[in-house]
Amino acid sequence: MPRSKVKLAYISDDSARRTTFRKRESGLIKKAEEITTLCGVEACAILYSPYSPEPNVWPSPLDAQRVISRFRNMAPPEQNRKMVDQQSFTRQRLEKTTEKVTKLGTENRHNEMTQVMYQCLSGRLGLECLSIGDLYYLSGLVSQNLRVIDRRLEFFQRRDHSG
């Protein structure tokens, strides 16, 4: 950055922070536009700030929705499909997933999924955002709890009918 190099830390001065935000916000969007145009890829960016009543959503709220709905849905864009054949694509993905799972460990995964479940239930997270692996795990987790709940309900019903 010009004139002086700025420390990469929260700018405490309100005015300076706002000015910096405005400048960098436009810079960031410009960069996003460029990479999209130059490389023919899809991208979206969402910026929240206290300076605008709405988030700055690029390229547009509608386009962003489309991009977001494909979030973690790993089909590549149509025009580039030829570049990555399905087989190597699948293999890559498998390797990546395996590596990830190994790294995370069972306990981490469980905690993460519990978090996800909580977010889903409270409506803070859309399921379309999860990978297939996440969904399988989540399905198991939910099913398990449903069975426990059903057993509990049966207990109540038996008790109410008999007593």
Add this chain to the structure above:
Amino acid sequence: MPRSKVKLAYISDDSARRTTFRKRESGLIKKAEEITTLCGVEACAILYSPYSPEPNVWPSPLDAQRVISRFRNMAPPEQNRKMVDQQSFTRQRLEKTTEKVTKLGTENRHNEMTQVMYQCLSGRLGLECLSIGDLYYLSGLVSQNLRVIDRRLEFFQRRDHSG
């Protein structure tokens, strides 16, 4: 843009396009990190490319979910570009707030149940503590989420088998 100024258009050469993408991808993420740190704002970026089986999601899939769901909650069904002016924004926000207030009773219950579910999942609460009414509600909540998960899994399976 060093060495020579490049025309802002799709790079037809595969190799050059890929190289440019890799460089600019990291540059974009770096810029996003910086504005977040410097200005204390929330942001997320999603980049799809044929060079990676998964999209590059910044800051992380889970954090991005949080940012995205906030975006969804804020500008729900009619997200269009016209909505940018302050008046319609204010009106929409008022409607949203009114709607929210009327639904508060329901939401309270839902949140309470969600909390309960979370506690159950984390083992901090046994189901035997719940009333039969609570259990019915919880059962519905969990079943509903299970159905959504199942549909989502079916989608993946159909896609994988067809392509």
Add this chain to the structure above:
DNA sequence: GGTACTATATATAAATG
């Protein structure tokens, strides 16, 4: 609070290994 203007830091296209 904006805008316009530098001077400097950074990003990056092309070259090179």
Add this chain to the structure above:
DNA sequence: TCATTTATATATAGTAC
């Protein structure tokens, strides 16, 4: 391809209005 190295284009912090 990739990493490293330039040389140059761009972004932007501070400044002045």
